[in-house]
Amino acid sequence: xxxxxxxxxxxxxxxxIAGVIITHAASITHIDGISNYLASIGGMGVQLFFVIxxxxxxxxxxxxxxxxxxxxxxxxxxxxxxxxIYWLGIILYTLVYGMESRGWREGPxxxxxxxHILLVxxxxxxxxxxxxxxxxxxxxxVMFYMLVPVLYKYFNxxxxxxxxxxxxxxxxxxxxxxxxxxxxTHWLAGYEKSVTNNFFYRWIPSQLACFGFGMxxxxxxxxxxxxxxxxxxxxNLMLVGVVSLLLLVVKKFSVPxxxxxxxxxxxxxxxxxxxxxxxxxxxxxxxxxxxGKISYSGYLIHFLVIKQVTLAMEQYTPQLTTGxxxxxxxxxxxxxxxxxLAYISYKYLELSSVSWGKALxxxxxxxxxxxxx
Numbered sequence: 001x002x003x004x005x006x007x008x009x010x011x012x013x014x015x016x017i018a019g020v021i022i023t024h025a026a027s028i029t030h031i032d033g034i035s036n037y038l039a040s041i042g043g044m045g046v047q048l049f050f051v052i053x054x055x056x057x058x059x060x061x062x063x064x065x066x067x068x069x070x071x072x073x074x075x076x077x078x079x080x081x082x083x084x085i086y087w088l089g090i091i092l093y094t095l096v097y098g099m100e101s102r103g104w105r106e107g108p109x110x111x112x113x114x115x116h117i118l119l120v121x122x123x124x125x126x127x128x129x130x131x132x133x134x135x136x137x138x139x140x141x142v143m144f145y146m147l148v149p150v151l152y153k154y155f156n157x158x159x160x161x162x163x164x165x166x167x168x169x170x171x172x173x174x175x176x177x178x179x180x181x182x183x184x185t186h187w188l189a190g191y192e193k194s195v196t197n198n199f200f201y202r203w204i205p206s207q208l209a210c211f212g213f214g215m216x217x218x219x220x221x222x223x224x225x226x227x228x229x230x231x232x233x234x235x236n237l238m239l240v241g242v243v244s245l246l247l248l249v250v251k252k253f254s255v256p257x258x259x260x261x262x263x264x265x266x267x268x269x270x271x272x273x274x275x276x277x278x279x280x281x282x283x284x285x286x287x288x289x290x291x292g293k294i295s296y297s298g299y300l301i302h303f304l305v306i307k308q309v310t311l312a313m314e315q316y317t318p319q320l321t322t323g324x325x326x327x328x329x330x331x332x333x334x335x336x337x338x339x340x341l342a343y344i345s346y347k348y349l350e351l352s353s354v355s356w357g358k359a360l361x362x363x364x365x366x367x368x369x370x371x372x373x
Contacts, residue, residue: 008275009052011284012268013292016045016052020134021302021338025331028103028310035327041251044264046137047210049295051268053141054214055221061152062222068368071149073361078145080357081296082138083119085350089132089300090116096304102133103307125191125199133303136202143204144211151215161216168209169258176200201261209258210265217269221276230277240280243271297345302338309333 019042026039057078064070090113093102100107108130115127119142121135122128128136155164180200188196200206220226230236247267254260275283291298309330313321320326 006056006276007289008272008279008284009056010292011279011288012048012052012272012275013295014288014290015283015292016048017291017295017298017302018288018335019043019045019048020299021306021334022331024104024134024303025306025334026327028306029321029327029330031327037251038248039327041248044247044261044268047207047261047265048268049137050141050144050207050210051214051217051265051272054144054211055217055272057145057148058152058215058218059221061148062218069364072364074148075145076357076361076364077354079142080353080360081350082142084353084356085297085300085345086119086132086135086138087117088349089135093132093304102130102303103310104133104303105130122199122203125188125195128198128202132300134299136198137299140202140204140207144208147204147208155215158219161212161219165209165212165216168212169262172205172208173257173259173262176206206259207261209262213262213265213269217272220273226273227277230274233278236274236278237280240271240274240278240283243267243274244282247271291339294339294342294346297350298338298342301341301345302334305337305341306330306334309337 021042022039023042023045026036026042031039057074060077061070061074064073067073097107099109108127112121112124112127112130115121115124116131116135119139121131122139122143128139132138151164155161177200180196183200184191184193184196188199230239247264250263250267251260258266271283310321313326313329320329
């Protein structure tokens with residue numbers, strides 16, 4: 001892990017966004033059978049994003065230990081990284097669709113917009129992804145940011161993290177289940193069951209363990225734990241193979257606890273640790289690394305691309321929308337159009353907003369130095 005950018009982390013981000021694109025292409029084309037099962041695994045790319053996010057956040061914070069305004073600067077960096085592009089997403093989807101459906105669920109109402117602007121859209125069952133498709137994961141990420149100071153400062157020993165993970169893996173899911181049952185018959189009684197289930201799946205109590213595995217990954221990496229095992233090439237390859245196989249079959253063997261998305265987060269943590277020693281080309285290559293770098297813009301844009309591709313096919317090649325080629329065409333077109341659009345967004349919008357955040361931090365630091373002097 002001598003490379004500051006951590007190439008294998010970008011590779012995993014690329015795998016994550018590729019999986020998400022495939023999942024949403026499968027969803028909008030309504031495929032079924034084994035193809036649908038395999039495609040649905042890609043949806044766990046969101047949990048992979050969460051694991052990676054927690055790791056990179058804790059790593060970045062460790063480089064600023066002892067500095068004044070450590071968390072102020074952290075919030076400036078992260079929010080400038082997230083918010084400007086997300087707000088542009090709100091504008092883009094509104095210009096294209098207005099108040100109509102974005103392709104997966106009903107369109108938003110006007111009162112949904114403040115939730116998305118403030119990135120608290122996971123706080124209401126109807127708003128999680130209504131304005132910006134997939135916006136729930138961005139909101140959940142921001143909710144994790146709010147917890148970071150406590151998690152970083154207090155949960156700094158193996159014992160404390162073990163307690164945190166036991167709560168996140170077992171206590172919170174049970175509480176979430178009971179709250180869901182109560183809410184479904186009381187204050188959320190008027191909503192469809194799928195809506196309430198999505199709500200209780202998408203908010204931070206349900207996803208906290210996924211971020212927790214990213215925290216554990218950081219601690220293992222920092223201490224060099226298990227390095228003697230994963231640094232053996234043959235052992236590493238065998239373990240990568242086992243983890244890869246488990247990623248394909250775990251969804252078929254769901255149990256109440258730990259929940260399936262938590263098991264995937266655990267597997268992603270192990271995979272990331274293994275790739276830190278040997279970045280195998282299957283996962284870490286020029287294509288996945290490039291995808292990883294543009295993954296945030298790609299995540300926000302691909303919903304629009306996939307929906308527009310299906311609309312175009314319905315208008316110009318309706319005969320293909322009922323056959324076996326529908327899903328692969330939408331998937332390939334999704335990648336073909338999303339990648340260049342995401343690259344443009346990354347180069348001209350994302351990097352600019354990141355630079356604005358850095359400039360603000362420098363300005364605030366300079367003002368503090370002048371005040372002290």
